Amino acid sequence: MRASVFIPAIALLLGLAFTACGQPAPTPTPIPTATATRVPPAPTPTATPKPATPTAIPATPTTAPVPATVVVKVANNARLGTDIITDTAGRTLYARDGETSTNITCTGNCLTNWPQFIPPPGTIGAGPNVTAKLDVLTRQDGTRQVTLNDQPLYYFVRDTDAGSVNGAGLGNFYTRRPDGTKIAISVQPTPTPTVAGGPTPSATATPIPATPTPTATTVAPTATPTTVSQAKSVNIASFAFSPASLTVPVGTTVTWTNQDSVTHTVTADSGAFNSVGLAFGQSFSYTFTTPGTYAYHCTPHPNMKGTVTVAQSGTPSSSTPVTSGDTSSGDGSYYNY
Numbered sequence: 520m521r522a523s524v525f526i527p528a529i530a531l532l533l534g535l536a537f538t539a540c541g542q543p544a545p546t547p548t549p550i551p552t553a554t555a556t557r558v559p560p561a562p563t564p565t566a567t568p569k570p571a572t573p574t575a576i577p578a579t580p581t582t583a584p585v586p587a588t589v590v591v592k593v594a595n596n597a598r599l600g601t602d603i604i605t606d607t608a609g610r611t612l613y614a615r616d617g618e619t620s621t622n623i624t625c626t627g628n629c630l631t632n633w634p635q636f637i638p639p640p641g642t643i644g645a646g647p648n649v650t651a652k653l654d655v656l657t658r659q660d661g662t663r664q665v666t667l668n669d670q671p672l673y674y675f676v677r678d679t680d681a682g683s684v685n686g687a688g689l690g691n692f693y694t695r696r697p698d699g700t701k702i703a704i705s706v707q708p709t710p711t712p713t714v715a716g717g718p719t720p721s722a723t724a725t726p727i728p729a730t731p732t733p734t735a736t737t738v739a740p741t742a743t744p745t746t747v748s749q750a751k752s753v754n755i756a757s758f759a760f761s762p763a764s765l766t767v768p769v770g771t772t773v774t775w776t777n778q779d780s781v782t783h784t785v786t787a788d789s790g791a792f793n794s795v796g797l798a799f800g801q802s803f804s805y806t807f808t809t810p811g812t813y814a815y816h817c818t819p820h821p822n823m824k825g826t827v828t829v830a831q832s833g834t835p836s837s838s839t840p841v842t843s844g845d846t847s848s849g850d851g852s853y854y855n856y
């Protein structure tokens with residue numbers, strides 16, 4: 520077989536003498552077609568000087584840690600009149616006086632009313648302007664909880680929506696500023712019946728600076744401050760209630776806190792309220808909305824006795840039986856912590 524005629528041309532292009540076929544490749548055609556395909560060497564440097572377009576790609580660290588999940592933010596709370604720490608949905612978060620990640624007093628019943636703030640898996644972070652330190656603790660039961668400046672965070676069970684701060688001041692739980700410090704404003708649940716027919720949206724608890732706003736009904740001779748929500752505390756210590764005897768106006772919320780290492784209860788003799796077992800550090804609150812004398816005791820230690828006398832306030836409503844408040848007549852509400 521003879522080589523085709525184009526082979527010498529290719530051989531020349533490659534600069535090789537293909538004489539394998541025995542035929543001398545005489546054709547000295549000086550690169551006929553090659554010049555055609557030659558690319559003009561200098562590609563004319565008309566390239567413009569590129570006006571600093573390299574703004575792309577801000578150095579993505581390829582080994583970037585998993586982005587933190589934002590779990591808290593700052594929200595301005597209208598009722599407290601200040602910025603507070605909330606979850607990302609705006610629900611108020613609380614911390615309890617004296618609690619740290621290694622000293623947790625809200626357990627058992629307490630968690631029913633103060634659900635712990637459980638973080639999502641992975642790394643957590645905070646929204647803008649949160650300067651407090653966020654972390655996660657693991658409780659003895661193995662559950663996790665977000666901490667703010669080492670203080671465990673909780674919801675309050677009666678906060679129904681963003682902006683609610685109904686737990687502020689109950690059981691030593693308070694809201695926190697963006698830097699983690701305590702906002703020492705207590706908001707009490709409004710007593711049920713104030714003015715007859717009043718709409719009393721029970722959520723509009725007023726900030727506690729309890730200025731006894733004399734209501735419009737100043738017709739009564741005695742300028743009696745009508746039911747203003749108040750708060751009283753009773754310590755349970757050394758197997759005794761202190762003070763054992765308390766007189767309060769209608770609408771007062773009394774909070775008992777157990778300081779003993781032994782479990783106690785706050786149990787009305789009439790059955791109107793019952794804290795069930797309060798471990799050390801746990802609290803129980805009851806709002807007295809019906810005048811009367813409420814004797815109570817500790818179930819495991821019947822010699823522990825106390826009395827709360829709820830005095831009439833405002834217009835002397837007529838026949839109110841001075842017995843125990845019962846569920847029939849707008850009775851008080853209570854919480855364990």
Ligand SMILES: [Cu+2]
Pocket residue numbers: 758782783784817818819820823
């Ligand atoms: Cu007891």
